[in-house]
Amino acid sequence: xxxxxxxxxxxxxxxxxxxxxxxxxxxxxxxxxxxxxxxxxxxxxxxxxxxxxxxxxxxxxxxxxxxxxxxxxxxxxxxxxxxxxxxxxxxxxxxxxxxxxxxxxxxxxxxxxxxxxxxxxxxxxxxxxxxxxxxxxxxxxxxxxxxxxxxxxxxxxxxxxxxxxxxxxxxxxxxxxxxxxxxxxxxxxxxxxxxxxxxxxxxxxxxxxxxxxxxxxxxxxxxxxxxxxxxxxxxxxxxxxxxxxxxxxxxxxxxxxxxxxxxxxxxxxxxxxxxxxxxxxxxxxxxxxxxxxxxxxxxxxxxxxxxxxxxxxxxxxxxxxxxxxxxxxxxxxxxxxxxxxxxxxxxxxxxxxxxxxxxxxxxxxxxxxxxxxxxxxxxxxxxxxxxxxxxxxxxxxxxxxxxxxxxxxxxxxxxxxxxxxxxxxxxxxxxxxxxxxxxxxxxx
Amino acid sequence: xxxxxxxxxxxxxxxxxxxxxxxxxxxxxxxxxxxxxxxxxxxxxxxxxxxxxxxxxxxxxxxxxxxxxxxxxxxxxxxxxxxxxxxxxxxxxxxxxxxxxxxxxxxxxxxxxxxxxxxxxxxxxxxxxxxxxxxxx
Numbered sequence: 001x002x003x004x005x006x007x008x009x010x011x012x013x014x015x016x017x018x019x020x021x022x023x024x025x026x027x028x029x030x031x032x033x034x035x036x037x038x039x040x041x042x043x044x045x046x047x048x049x050x051x052x053x054x055x056x057x058x059x060x061x062x063x064x065x066x067x068x069x070x071x072x073x074x075x076x077x078x079x080x081x082x083x084x085x086x087x088x089x090x091x092x093x094x095x096x097x098x099x100x101x102x103x104x105x106x107x108x109x110x111x112x113x114x115x116x117x118x119x120x121x122x123x124x125x126x127x128x129x130x131x132x133x134x135x136x137x138x139x140x141x142x143x144x145x146x147x148x149x150x151x152x153x154x155x156x157x158x159x160x161x162x163x164x165x166x167x168x169x170x171x172x173x174x175x176x177x178x179x180x181x182x183x184x185x186x187x188x189x190x191x192x193x194x195x196x197x198x199x200x201x202x203x204x205x206x207x208x209x210x211x212x213x214x215x216x217x218x219x220x221x222x223x224x225x226x227x228x229x230x231x232x233x234x235x236x237x238x239x240x241x242x243x244x245x246x247x248x249x250x251x252x253x254x255x256x257x258x259x260x261x262x263x264x265x266x267x268x269x270x271x272x273x274x275x276x277x278x279x280x281x282x283x284x285x286x287x288x289x290x291x292x293x294x295x296x297x298x299x300x301x302x303x304x305x306x307x308x309x310x311x312x313x314x315x316x317x318x319x320x321x322x323x324x325x326x327x328x329x330x331x332x333x334x335x336x337x338x339x340x341x342x343x344x345x346x347x348x349x350x351x352x353x354x355x356x357x358x359x360x361x362x363x364x365x366x367x368x369x370x371x372x373x374x375x376x377x378x379x380x381x382x383x384x385x386x387x388x389x390x391x392x393x394x395x396x397x398x399x400x401x402x403x404x405x406x407x408x409x410x411x412x413x414x415x416x417x418x419x420x421x422x423x424x425x426x427x428x429x430x431x432x433x434x435x436x437x438x439x440x441x442x443x444x
Numbered sequence: 445x446x447x448x449x450x451x452x453x454x455x456x457x458x459x460x461x462x463x464x465x466x467x468x469x470x471x472x473x474x475x476x477x478x479x480x481x482x483x484x485x486x487x488x489x490x491x492x493x494x495x496x497x498x499x500x501x502x503x504x505x506x507x508x509x510x511x512x513x514x515x516x517x518x519x520x521x522x523x524x525x526x527x528x529x530x531x532x533x534x535x536x537x538x539x540x541x542x543x544x545x546x547x548x549x550x551x552x553x554x555x556x557x558x559x560x561x562x563x564x565x566x567x568x569x570x571x572x573x574x575x576x577x578x579x580x581x
Binding site: 048051058068093 | 510511512513544546568570571573
């Protein structure tokens with residue numbers, strides 16, 4: 001590998017440019033029209049415009065991305081996160097043209113992207129998956145619910161987006177709610193099949209960072225707790241996950257490594273689990289085949305450069321460390337500063353920054369593409385910066401992050417800074433673990 | 445600033461009749477840099493010369509509607525779709541841009557006469573890069 005195409009933007013494109021520099025690789029940013037003057041395009045060795053602002057006409061065009069890589073003499077593509085990061089099509093096209101795709105092989109991305117197949121693979125590999133079954137009749141529904149244990153969720157098999165989902169607390173509620181769920185499912189999706197699944201009232205989102213060398217050896221780099229969410233968007237992430245027993249933590253790590261081994265994983269990936277906060281039972285959710293937004297939490301905690309690792313493995317290298325070499329030092333917390341307007345239901349708040357200032361504090365890392373004069377366009381996600389605090393203890397890490405947020409100054413767009421500060425100051429969060437429904441209840 | 449024919453003649457006369465090695469004329473909106481026997485000047489393009497912009501007053505740029513490989517003819521050996529001096533209408537095909545074996549024909553989008561071919565045959569053009577300049581008529 002000599003020159004890497006980065007078809008991405010924002011803070012992650014800047015992060016990858018820096019990793020390429022460190023690895024002695026040249027890099028070319030492939031960007032849309034409105035990102036020509038972006039921080040990543042400025043920092044890279046070259047940039048090439050692959051289309052107009054709407055992502056569908058630029059960042060999501062795998063043909064344009066591969067053509068841009070070939071046309072600019074790149075021999076590899078690092079997709080970053082979002083856009084085409086988990087597109088088996090891009091990975092396959094890259095492979096067909098002799099380009100190195102920085103990620104797992106296309107067949108693995110395809111498997112991980114098929115939720116049902118991934119769930120079957122996980123179960124076959126011995127991982128716990130949420131108990132559940134498709135039911136054809138009321139009798140079958142009752143039998144399944146009793147086997148799983150109440151409460152259960154009824155979900156439209158053909159659906160999504162929350163429609164046709166019913167929470168059933170006991171046997172008496174089942175029959176009437178099943179009828180409702182079926183008619184809703186039929187009306188919404190033209191398919192009245194219903195799926196009965198175990199409901200976890202107090203759910204935590206815990207994910208494990210894994211890395212697999214080109215030879216297939218898998219190690220884990222610890223977990224991240226990402227339970228602070230708003231509308232399924234992560235807001236604050238930390239590692240280690242607070243209030244998790246050593247036994248549960250070790251079991252989750254082991255499960256993640258076993259799953260990655262079972263599907264022949266290569267390069268960096270994340271295995272997501274839902275953890276029952278009351279019982280510490282955990283269940284496989286899915287695997288993400290990309291660098292994650294919250295990867296710096298793990299980098300700070302382990303002192304390892306995960307993007308550099310991706311580039312080395314993509315180049316055919318085995319891991320240059322093994323499980324015993326992975327150390328976890330202290331506690332790391334990240335929060336996502338976004339251009340959103342709290343007064344307007346956290347709608348995106350695009351605009352040009354008149355001022356952007358984050359403090360320099362010992363132990364604080366800031367990943368950003370923002371500066372005074374930079375425009376946040378309305379076309380993409382609203383992430384402006386990630387503030388990551390690493391300290392010997394969770395309390396100290398929290399204090400540092402709060403201080404950093406207080407000293408952050410942004411003018412020109414609205415931000416979620418006050419919400420982030422408020423999360424970090426809430427007694428429930430300061431006390432330890434929260435569940436995925438906590439934040440929305442807390443700010444309602 | 446618009447140059448009159450007399451201005452151009454005067455500039456050429458100065459260049460031809462003086463022993464100057466280098467001549468720079470710079471006024472509001474106009475820049476001329478002449479090097480006698482030297483290398484072509486490689487100045488960064490100004491804002492008005494950026495892809496999609498108009499480099500010369502009166503000429504309309506046909507920008508690349510997508511990133512891809514620029515081809516001036518339908519197939520190797522065939523004549524180019526247009527040459528400098530060709531008359532084009534809005535729906536005249538002026539070139540092909542190939543993206544991953546998909547051939548996309550590009551229409552002029554303007555009526556006029558081709559004044560300049562800006563891109564090199566069989567090389568990659570990025571989105572918005574100038575392909576041709578047309579004198580509208």
